[in-house]
Amino acid sequence: MIKKILKNDAFQSLFASLICIVLGIAIGYIVLLFINPEGAGEAILEVLKNFMHYSKTNLQIKNFGNTLVKTAPLLMCSLSILFAYKVGLFNIGAAGQYCVGICVSLYCALALGMGWVPCMIFAAIAGALYGAIVGLLKSYCNVNEVISGIMLNWIALYSTNMILMNVKDSTSPYTYHLNIDSQNAILPTLGLHNLFEGNERVTIAIPLSILFAILVSVVLDKTKFGYELKATGFNKNAAKYCGMAEKRNIIVSLMISGAIAALGACFLYLTDYEQWSCTSAAVPATGFNGIAAAFLGGLNPIGAIFSSYFIQHITVGGSYVDKTMYCAQISDLISAIIIYLCGFVFFIKYAMNQLIDKSEEKKALKAKAIAEANTQEGGDK
Amino acid sequence: MLLLIQYTLVFASVLILVALGGCFAEHSGVINLGLEGIMVIGALGGALMMRYAPDSFGAFGIIISVVLAAIIFGVAYSSLLGVACINFKANQTIVGTALNMLGTAGATVMVKAINTAANPDDVSSTIQYVEEKKAFIVNIGSFEFNWFMLIAVIGLVAAYVVLYKTKFGLRLMACGEHPQAADSVGINVYKMRWAGVLISGMFGGLGGICYILSGVSEWKFENGVAGFGFLALAVMIFGQWKPSRIAMAAIIFGFFRALSNVFFGFEFLVNLNIPGSIYNMMPYIICLIVLAFTSKKSRAPKAEGIPYDKGQR
Numbered sequence: 001m002i003k004k005i006l007k008n009d010a011f012q013s014l015f016a017s018l019i020c021i022v023l024g025i026a027i028g029y030i031v032l033l034f035i036n037p038e039g040a041g042e043a044i045l046e047v048l049k050n051f052m053h054y055s056k057t058n059l060q061i062k063n064f065g066n067t068l069v070k071t072a073p074l075l076m077c078s079l080s081i082l083f084a085y086k087v088g089l090f091n092i093g094a095a096g097q098y099c100v101g102i103c104v105s106l107y108c109a110l111a112l113g114m115g116w117v118p119c120m121i122f123a124a125i126a127g128a129l130y131g132a133i134v135g136l137l138k139s140y141c142n143v144n145e146v147i148s149g150i151m152l153n154w155i156a157l158y159s160t161n162m163i164l165m166n167v168k169d170s171t172s173p174y175t176y177h178l179n180i181d182s183q184n185a186i187l188p189t190l191g192l193h194n195l196f197e198g199n200e201r202v203t204i205a206i207p208l209s210i211l212f213a214i215l216v217s218v219v220l221d222k223t224k225f226g227y228e229l230k231a232t233g234f235n236k237n238a239a240k241y242c243g244m245a246e247k248r249n250i251i252v253s254l255m256i257s258g259a260i261a262a263l264g265a266c267f268l269y270l271t272d273y274e275q276w277s278c279t280s281a282a283v284p285a286t287g288f289n290g291i292a293a294a295f296l297g298g299l300n301p302i303g304a305i306f307s308s309y310f311i312q313h314i315t316v317g318g319s320y321v322d323k324t325m326y327c328a329q330i331s332d333l334i335s336a337i338i339i340y341l342c343g344f345v346f347f348i349k350y351a352m353n354q355l356i357d358k359s360e361e362k363k364a365l366k367a368k369a370i371a372e373a374n375t376q377e378g379g380d381k
Numbered sequence: 382m383l384l385l386i387q388y389t390l391v392f393a394s395v396l397i398l399v400a401l402g403g404c405f406a407e408h409s410g411v412i413n414l415g416l417e418g419i420m421v422i423g424a425l426g427g428a429l430m431m432r433y434a435p436d437s438f439g440a441f442g443i444i445i446s447v448v449l450a451a452i453i454f455g456v457a458y459s460s461l462l463g464v465a466c467i468n469f470k471a472n473q474t475i476v477g478t479a480l481n482m483l484g485t486a487g488a489t490v491m492v493k494a495i496n497t498a499a500n501p502d503d504v505s506s507t508i509q510y511v512e513e514k515k516a517f518i519v520n521i522g523s524f525e526f527n528w529f530m531l532i533a534v535i536g537l538v539a540a541y542v543v544l545y546k547t548k549f550g551l552r553l554m555a556c557g558e559h560p561q562a563a564d565s566v567g568i569n570v571y572k573m574r575w576a577g578v579l580i581s582g583m584f585g586g587l588g589g590i591c592y593i594l595s596g597v598s599e600w601k602f603e604n605g606v607a608g609f610g611f612l613a614l615a616v617m618i619f620g621q622w623k624p625s626r627i628a629m630a631a632i633i634f635g636f637f638r639a640l641s642n643v644f645f646g647f648e649f650l651v652n653l654n655i656p657g658s659i660y661n662m663m664p665y666i667i668c669l670i671v672l673a674f675t676s677k678k679s680r681a682p683k684a685e686g687i688p689y690d691k692g693q694r
Contacts, residue, residue, distance in 0.1 A: 035494040090474045141673040146414060146474060147618070148672065150611040151665040162658040281604050288482055295475060324501050327493040329603075332486035340461070340479035343471030 006356055009349075013298030016348040017307065020296060024338035028330060036325045043321040047331055050317035058197045065196030067309075067316050069273050072209040073098070075308040076264025077290025079216050080257045082299050086220055087253040088233035093134050093149025094261040095287025096156035097127045101262025102269050102276055102284075103160040109185030109270065110167035110176050116185050120266045124259040130156065131258020135251035145254075157283045165278050174275040187270045205267035210305060212260065217301035229253050261287065285332070289315065292335045295342035311335050383524050384643050385636075391595040393628075393635030394533035395588050399613035400620065400627045401540045402584030407622060408544065409577025410557040410570075412686045414477025415462050416585045417610025418484025419455050421602070423586025424593045425488045426454025428600060429495075431513035440516040444528055447513075447590060455586020456579050458484070463578040467571055470688035485605040492602045509599040517594055529591040536584065541624040553577055557682030560689045570689045588613065608665070612638075615668045621680045630671075637664040 005011050025044065032040035046053060051063035077094050084091035091097075105123040108114040114122075133152060137143040168175045178186050187203035196202045220226040232239040232249040240246045264286070268274060293311045297303030318331030399416055406413035413419075430450035434443050462480055465471040489506045496503045519526040544550035555563040556573040564570050592609055593600040616634055620627030641660035644650045 031490065035490075036498075090478075092478060137669070137673055137676075142676045142679065143669075143672045144614075144618075144676070146478075147611055147614055148669060150608055151615070151669050151672075154608050154665045155662050155669075158658040158662045162656055281607075288478075291475075291478060292482075323504060325497065327490060327497070327504065327506075329486055329489045329493065333483070333490050336479055336483035336486045340465070340476060340483055343465045343476040343479060344469055346471065347469045 003356060003360070006352065010298075010300075012349045012352055013300070013303070013345070015352070016345040017296050017298055017303075017342075019348060020338050020341040020345070021310070023341055024334050027337050028334040031333060032326060032330065039322050039325050043326050043330070046320040046322075047314050047317040047334070050313050050320065053317075053320045062197045062199045065193075065199035065202045066273075067312055068196075068206050069199075069201045069203075069271060070268065070316065071309050071312040072205045073264040073268040073286050074289055074293055074312050075209045075213060075305060076267060077261050077287050078293035078297065078304045078308050079213055079301060080261040080264070081290050082294040082297070082301065082304060083216055083220070083260065084253055084257040085294065085299060086226075086233050087229045087249060088236070089138065089145050089250065089254060089257075091131070091134070091149060091254060091257050092146050092288075092291070093131065093152050094257065094290055095283040095285075096149065096153035097130050097258040097261035098265045098287045099153070099156040099160050099283050100130045100258075101127050101265030103156070103163055104262070105185075105266045105269055106164055106175055106276060107167065109178060109182045113182060114185060116187050116266075116270055119185055119270060120263060123262045123266050127262020127265075128255040128259040130262075131254040131256075132251055134258075135254035138254070139247040139250045153283045153287075157280065160276065161278050161280060164276050168278055173277045173279045175278070177275065178270070178272040185270055186272055187267070201271045201273045203271050205271060209264070209267060212263070213301045213305050216260075220301070261290075289335055292339045292342075295345070296338055298345075311338075384646060385639055387525055388595075388639030388642050389632065389636045390530050391527055391591070391635075392638045393631040394527070394529045395592045395595060395609060396613050396616045396631035396634055397533045397628055398529075398536055398584050398591060399588035399610060400617040400631060401536055401624060402581035402588065403614050403617045404540065404581075404620075404622055404624065404627065405544075405553070405577045405584065406581035407577075407617070407682050407685045408554045408557045409574045410560060410682060410684045410687070410689065411462070411466055411574055411578055412473045412477065413459075413462060413578065413581050413585075414474060414614070415459070415480030415484070415610075416477075416581070416588075416613060417606055417608070418480035418482070419458050419582055419585030420589030420592060420606045420610050421484035421488050422458040423451040423455035423582075423589035424600065424606070425491065425589075425602065426586065427451035427590030428508040428510060428593060431510040432508055434513065443513055443516040447517075448532070448587065451586040451590035452583050453586075455584075455589065456582040459578050459582025459585065462582075463575050466688065467574045467578070470690065473686055473688075481605075481610070485602070488602045506602045507599050508602070511599070514594055527591075527594070529587075529594065532587065532591070536587070537624055537628055544624065549576075554682070556689075557684055560684050561693070564691065574689065585610070612664060612668060615672055618679060618681075619671050619675050621675075622682065634664055634668065637667050 029040060029044045032043050051060050051067060054060050054063060077098055080094045081091050101123040104126040105119045108119040108122050134145050134148050137148045138145045164175050187205050189203045193200050193202045228244050229249055232244060232246050236246050289311050293304055293308040297307035314331045314334055318328040321330060399420060403413055403416055427447045427450050430447045434446055438446060462476055465476045466473045492506045492508055493504060496505055517528050552568050553573050556570050560570045589606065592606050612634060616627055616630045619630040641663060644660050
């Protein structure tokens with residue numbers, strides 16, 4: 001029975017992810033010890049505690065809400081990355097597609113005065129088109145999707161800075177708040193904010209992102225389209241041989257991936273939780289953290305829900321460490337270490353299977369030896 | 382105009398060094414997407430050396446020690462890629478990306494820790510090296526010659542000689558083209574790939590310190606190296622994995638990168654009234670266009686990106 005569980009692929013993925021998390025935190029702790037051994041234990045606990053940092057329950061719940069608000073875009077980015085990864089593409093351009101989503105949704109809301117539904121639709125279309133560039137370059141020009149993705153990230157960043165320059169005060173680098181005159185662009189809460197002590201930022205974005213995770217899971221596992229996409233990922237040539245349009249599949253999957261990432265941007269920026277700073281020098285880290293979440297979740301959409309929450313939990317937790325000794329980037333360091341360790345997941349699974357096989361082999365040999373001994377005894381009699 | 386040439390040459394030197402790093406790794410069969418992270422860590426090593434080097438070193442001593450520090454940091458950091466991708470057969474794309482994130486996060490944490498330890502109110506991630514930077518620059522008229530331009534040329538010649546004229550280089554390239562064949566004639570593929578990765582770490586670290594010495598006299602580590610590691614990979618692809626062509630490609634890309642720094646010095650460019658952001662985007666756009674035209678018939682090493690498995694046929 002136990003062996004059955006141990007051999008189960010889902011269990012192995014979970015186990016490997018847990019090893020990555022534990023090792024990541026342990027290495028983070030060691031780094032903290034090196035910086036200043038006095039407060040290291042406390043600091044790592046702050047990172048893990050996050051909103052439990054507050055002693056009052058209502059503050060805890062409110063801040064839990066804030067973490068959830070920021071988890072929704074991260075979950076969307078990780079879904080975007082894992083969707084493309086199932087087709088054998090590493091969509092590091094998700095960060096740029098996310099950035100385009102910010103640009104279009106905020107511009108539609110602030111400059112054109114649209115409601116949240118058209119904002120999201122236009123953002124999704126823009127993200128899809130931006131993803132399509134990567135797909136076209138990959139399938140027709142054989143350009144490595146990682147390099148073109150990174151180039152497009154920078155182009156997206158500078159374009160966003162340039163375009164959103166039109167919807168901000170000349171005195172501040174930040175874009176206007178949505179709640180001043182574009183209130184109809186703010187995502188509705190449908191009463192969800194009452195669950196979080198009246199935290200108005202908690203909107204339908206959170207349930208929607210979970211819905212998307214389920215949708216991605218269904219599309220990938222239960223439909224012909226998802227099967228074709230996965231087949232293309234396993235072996236492009238075999239898929240082509242079977243009559244699948246492998247070029248179209250690559251482009252379509254990157255378009256879907258881009259649309260998901262852009263929607264993720266709407267899920268954060270249309271809650272008015274954050275404003276875009278037009279002097280940003282780098283694309284938002286959410287897109288890159290999405291890589292960590294996708295791999296930590298074992299490349300499973302449902303797993304991504306939990307891993308995204310965990311990554312966001314420690315990222316927010318990093319802001320509670322004692323700033324006189326440490327910096328908030330310690331959580332970035334931990335997530336980066338976790339991604340690095342995720343590279344070893346394949347090896348961990350392999351080692352586990354080897355161990356199980358060996359113990360089984362030993363048992364089988366033992367059983368055989370006993371059986372042989374028994375028959376010999378039988379022969380003597 | 383002189384300023385444009387100067388910046389072009391400095392950025393071209395960075396791109397040449399880093400692209401050569403990518404070139405060695407890929408010829409041995411490992412795709413090194415972590416070059417960006419390696420650059421950051423190399424830059425960290427060099428910057429720390431500049432900060433803590435005693436004055437008694439003199440200009441020459443500072444150059445040597447900073448270059449060595451950058452190389453040591455770069456090589457040590459690239460070994461993380463080697464362990465994961467060569468010995469544990471990890472996915473090279475994931476590990477490379479992880480190294481990029483780890484490089485920026487790690488360097489930021491380290492620099493901030495040093496700054497905060499020195500002064501509890503200082504929470505910046507900046508290292509200043511105004512004085513030490515002067516050691517690297519020789520003024521010829523109004524042209525600032527940077528020693529890294531020479532280092533890039535030396536690196537280029539050395540890379541060419543090592544790759545094409547020595548036993549080691551030819552064996553290295555064999556491991557990237559057909560590792561099984563190389564193994565069958567007694568070449569240790571794992572060792573060769575390790576050599577490729579460590580050499581790329583060396584070049585990456587050098588490129589990193591060169592990058593942060595190119596412009597301003599302080600560096601904010603939170604910003605990383607602005608996609609230069611990936612631009613260098615594009616230079617390498619455009620250069621078809623050949624050192625001589627890489628040099629040409631690097632100068633073209635360096636020119637467009639330099640333009641975004643100095644465009645306001647040219648009256649006709651300012652009169653065009655194009656926003657500065659467009660110039661910032663230029664190198665990346667050019668890069669995409671160039672890649673679109675050159676990737677189709679690419680001469681990439683055949684076995685790159687595939688972990689070597691002895692048991693595989």
